[in-house]
Amino acid sequence: MTLPTEPDRTLPRRAALAKARQSRRPSRLGRPAGATREPDYLTAKDAGFPELLQQTWQRATAAPDLATAVDTLLTLAGHVPADIQLRALPLEDETALKVLVGRSWRDDGRTTDRADGAPTAFLGEIGLDRSGRLVVRVPSKGPLSGDADLVDGVLRVPWSAEDLADYQVELALAADRWHASVADCRQWLMAAGADGRRELLGDLTEAAIRTAPFILYAGERQYTNFRDRNTLTGKTLRPGHPDCALSSLAAVPLELWSDSDVLLVVCLTLLVRSAGYARIEEANGTQLTLDHVALLLERTRTAYNAASGALPPVPAATSHTVADLGGLARALAGRRRELMGSVQLYREIYGPLMHKIERVAGPVKDDARRLEAELCATLRERLPLTGDTLADLAAHLEASPGLLAEPHGGFGTGLESLVYETVRAATAVFDADFAMSRGMRSLPALIEALRSEEYAEIAGWEIPHFFCCVVPSPEARRLFGGSAARLADTSWAISSRMQYNSWHFLVGNLPKVPEIAARDHFVPPVIPDIAYYSDQHHNGHVAARVRFTVRSPQAVEVLGRKFNGFMDLRLLRCEGLPFDEQDLLAAHRVSAFVAKATSLAAALVAGGARIEVTSFDSRWHWDSIAT
Secondary structure, eight states: OOOOOOOOTTSOHHHHHHHHTBOOSGGGTTSBTTOSSSOSSOOOTTTTHHHHHHHHHHHHHTOSSHHHHHHHHHTTTTTSOHHHHHTTSOHHHHHHHHHHHOOOTTSOOOOOOOOTTOOOSEEEEEEEBTTSOEEEEOTTSOOSTTOTTBSSOOEEEEEOHHHHHHHHHHHHHHHHHHHHHHHHHHHHHHHHHHHHHHHHHHHHHHHHHHSOOOEEEETTEEEEOSGGGOOSSSSSSOTTOTTSTTGGGTTSOGGGSOHHHHHHHHHHHHHHHHHSGGGGGGGTTSBOOHHHHHHHHHHHHHHHHHTOTTSOOOOOOSSSSHHHHHHHHHHHHHHHHHHTTTSOEEEEEEGGGTEEEEEEOOOOOHHHHHHHHHHHHHHHHHSSOOOSSHHHHHHHHHHOGGGGGSOBTTBSSHHHHHHHHHHHHHHHHTTOSEEEEEEESBHHHHHHHHHTTOHHHHHTOOGGGEEEEEEEOTTGGGGGTTOHHHHHHHHHHHHHHHHHHHHHHHGGGSOOOHHHHHSOOOOOOOSOEEEEOOOSSOHHHHHHTOOEEEEEEEEEEETTEEEEEEEEEEEEESSSOOOOHHHHHHHHHHHHHHHHHHHHHHHHHHTTOOOBOOOSSHHHHIIIIIO
């Protein structure tokens, strides 16, 4: 991704333009941008997800039996839960796996023994496609062997006459359930009326624009806002594009909607009503069916009830009809709002499938307390603050907020020093390869624009209006061939991407004037997450080896307005063990401390102080890392 470089307004125009044409890569500072014939650091073409798929297929073909091979394919060689992939299968494939190896998302997942030596009545196939889905040749399908979308070849799977008979019975039962649910969805959409359906389509189109990438299935159809396979409005398809499955339905009579489109609209609506747009990502990589939505909502209900204390439990849906699931979705949305202030929600992210699962965190335990104590001990040494906990440090800062406007530790402001020292301490305490925190460079500019309601001006701000302080561990250069220059370049690439995230989220907090509505942005994040194997799809993640992460977004208050996702703290490990829940809980307290400092700084600026963040540019990352 090429990030724009603004001319420096403090320089004469000719000098500013010359500076803007220079490379911002730390190892190439002062040189013309775009002057190299090829990238300095080449990434293998099959790095990331393609490489994982190849490894998965190789392990599956070497498996000692069919059940083990299927488990390897379903888990992508142990990188994702099998449950996600089982719910990705269309009806025929799902039924085939249940009959052949006893694998189904509807039960405990135990395998069943097949009779060896039974005569072969049908020779089926199992393969892996390039989206990561297991695919099955069933009696009604032609050979998979010639499918160009397969990762490699196929596994030949003999079916006995008994298998065929069982498959026929199971498929008929499953088809009856599926057709009944489609009919229920059609009836519900019919009752909504033409205006109601247009409103649903408009809301879901907005969801597709404002939500991170997702890939969903309904029958054999794929719906996605991700990259060049877009069938929904997203980065590739503009709103209203005729290729968008949602936009194309706006003027089409309901009777002409396909069954897949009916399921798409109804299932997404139920998901959004239960928790907003972000809930869509919890269906990532799966089939959109009422049964699958019911499973997701029921798991959520169970978790919420366990965390609800004295609140009355949310009752279960009495059936899997749209009406009953809609009632459950609304009840869960209400309970979620009630829980947000009393328990910590977070998401687990499985990078290979971009699938997210909402969790309710347990209590803070000794591991998290130890991490916080170690970090506080470090900050007491490096900052003019006292206290045994982060809450104590924040209280000291609140009593003496002027520290944030004064120079400290070689930085122009105490705010910059606090951000850097907190990130640096987090890198060491959490045993991370990188830690980082992002924010806005000019709080005075933001406050001035908010006071005059210049929302169009804010929408026009570019990447250089934001910063991200990235601090690698001293040992991190081992990951990049021992090169300090490459480590600095990688850190700056990470910083640039995080600046983009700040740019992407900021305007989602502002009134939806035309300029804000028209500008690319996502709904700002409000809960933290833990990610596993994120070094798969995103080219920057692959290059920077972003494998295991913790992300803790926080709101910052500016002029009484709450800006969700204004800043965050991120921890990154390129190898080794993933982070766990106690890591996340401790990190969330750390990011809350930085957010509190930023809110206090904003209050100082509102009162007349000048606090500008001038550090954490490419030169700073070169000086602090490579030299």
